[in-house]
Amino acid sequence: MRRTAPTLVLCLAVTALTACSSGDTDPPSVPAGLTAQAGSATSVHVMWNTAPVRDGVSGYQVFQAGRLVRELPPEKTMVDITGLAPQTAYAFTVRAKDAAGNRSASAPEVQVSTPAATAEDRRAPTAPPTTTAAATGPQGVRLSWTAATDDTGVTAYDVYQSGIRIHTAGSGETSTTLAGLQPETPYTFTVRARDGADNSSADGPAVQVTTPPGRGPDTAPTGLEAAPSPGAVTLTWTAPDTGRETREYELYVNGQPTTVIQFGEGAVPTGRAEYRITATAPAGTEWNVKLRARLPDGNWGAFSPERRVVLTG
Incomplete structure (x- = not known):
């Protein structure tokens, strides 16, 4: 069982921020919720859940077939792995690390296959025609959209929040639940379709939703x-x-x-x-x-x- 991270007082100046040594020897928890979704014939979108604050995670390492392929800061819990081969199976896992250099065990490996490539495909999919959203509670929203079309087939849907991509869904999905939001807060979402050549559509219709009041995490220092x-x-x-x-x-x-x-x-x-x-x-x-x-x-x-x-x- 991981101990609660010890109190850490930072040695700070206005122009230089450095951490004091904590003597921590406990590894972070294993990253949970790891998924991998082919975004195109040459790319895979890898996502996982945010680590608990108590783990003091300072970054994540993404591995493909045991080889380190990405190093990410702690606020990033998804990444596109590009330069892959079409019609090929791949396996990914993720490890968390903390400021003391401790690393978690690897998350359970996930496997994914890239689709076939289409030569000279430069035509983007159509934008999803409609988008709807409904709050599922103070911290969640259920987002739905109408399927897009493409001459070679849609391979993924990318969800954007105020212009920033926050989620990728599979080609057969037309809805997803977004969690970790704040109570009584307005959000704007759009959805884009993507094909096997990595062509992205324009944004579908923007949808706005406000989460209801409720007991979310206390956000005040x-x-x-x-x-x-x-x-x-x-x-x-x-x-x-x-x-x-x-x-x-x-x-x-x-x-x-x-x-x-x-x-x-x-x-x-x-x-x-x-x-x-x-x-x-x-x-x-x-x-x-x-x-x-x-x-x-x-x-x-x-x-x-x-x-x-x-x-x-």
Whole structure:
């Protein structure tokens, strides 16, 4: 049984973000939900579920027949493997790694075969004619579309959220359930069809849906503290548990956005985080500070409670 990741206080400066050694020797959990879908005659789309935050995953490794073919950051849980051969069987697996260098065991291997190639196929499929969406709960949406057509056959459907691809479905699928969303939040989805030559259609009709209110994960950073020192203020807080590492925070001072705090790969906090901001205002100046996290779906989360701090000389 994996132990909860130890509290990690980052050694940070405004211009350089580096992680302190944690002494962690426990490997992350095995990535779950691994799937592989042929996107064209020469590409396969590989996807898996996000690792639990407690695992402190710093990246993923994708293997094809035991050979490492991709290294991905922790926020990426899908990838297109290209340059493959038509009408060929392939096997893929994924491993998670953490900042201490520990690697998980391999996920159960998945197999997929690429379709036959069609020479000189430059005609894209038609766009899916209709798209519908319905919330399945505060954190889920059921998305459906009408099948597209292509002169050589559709091989995959790509789902986009506000212009970013978030899912790939098989050629025989006309619906999918999207999870990990935020309650009471508007989303816009479109679907594109793809053929065996990797030609993509235009977007199908955009569909908008708002998830209902409900108990989702608490998205606000907790335990925010602000400690003044000569010429600086040191902020410490605990990241929200949103199902994925939080790499980005927006800092507000006196009600105004001031900066975006970004944590580089290998320096993402899994417990308490620390950030030192330079303060050039005169001693006695009062700041009211708060921050919010960038969520896995790209939206900003709820604000932390505001903290008052008086600058020192």
